[in-house]
Amino acid sequence: MAGRTKKADLSQSRGDYLECIYHLSRERGVARVKEIAARSGVRAPSVTGALRGLSARGLVRHDPYQFVTLTAAGERAARDLVRRHAALAAFLKDILGVEATAAQRNACRIEHEIEPEVLERLARFVRRVERCRAGGACRLAGATRARRRGGAV
Numbered sequence: 316m317a318g319r320t321k322k323a324d325l326s327q328s329r330g331d332y333l334e335c336i337y338h339l340s341r342e343r344g345v346a347r348v349k350e351i352a353a354r355s356g357v358r359a360p361s362v363t364g365a366l367r368g369l370s371a372r373g374l375v376r377h378d379p380y381q382f383v384t385l386t387a388a389g390e391r392a393a394r395d396l397v398r399r400h401a402a403l404a405a406f407l408k409d410i411l412g413v414e415a416t417a418a419q420r421n422a423c424r425i426e427h428e429i430e431p432e433v434l435e436r437l438a439r440f441v442r443r444v445e446r447c448r449a450g451g452a453c454r455l456a457g458a459t460r461a462r463r464r465g466g467a468v
Contacts (some may be wrong), residue, residue, distance in 0.1 A: 325372070327427045330396050331355065332365045333374060336383055337393035345382040399426040402438040410444055 325333075335354050335428035341345035348366070352359045366383060369375040374389035385393055407413040415420065429437075 325374075325392070325427075326425070327370055329365055330392075330427050331423065332362065332369060333385070333389060333393040334396050334400065336385055337390070338395060340385065345358065346384070347382060348377075351383065356372065396426060397432055399429065402434060403429070406437055406441050410441060 332351065332355065336346045339350055339354065343350070348359050348362050352362045353406055355362065363379075366377045367373055369389065370377055373386055374392055375383055375468050377383045400419075400422050404418045405427050407418035408415055460467055
């Protein structure tokens with residue numbers, strides 16, 4: 316799965332922990348097990364177990380009673396998941412009109428399974444719709460014709 320973050324061995328749950336660590340690190344400078352547990356709605360032992368698995372995959376660094384940090388590979392994986400989530404949530408909320416909370420919840424589920432090429436096309440479509448709404452070039456009708464000719468949207 317080129318371009319994806321080892322999805323075959325990174326469960327949705329572990330991906331969610333990576334995202335959580337990423338966001339906490341950005342917001343507070345560091346991530347702690349108890350903060351990860353609180354934000355994820357689980358108990359600290361569950362977080363510790365997940366961290367062991369993420370650490371074994373080289374995605375996080377964690378010593379008991381210390382901060383949790385992302386490795387370079389973990390940072391890339393987390394950024395990829397955050398980007399996927401944002402693109403999907405925007406599509407669901409802004410294009411399909413799904414309520415914000417439901418859009419976030421569903422984006423979280425979809426982000427772990429969508430193929431990179433499909434996500435990229437979806438993101439391109441969202442950007443086109445946003446440009447159109449902002450009064451820019453609106454080529455949505457042309458996209459349908461290009462698709463019929465076998466071209467990318």
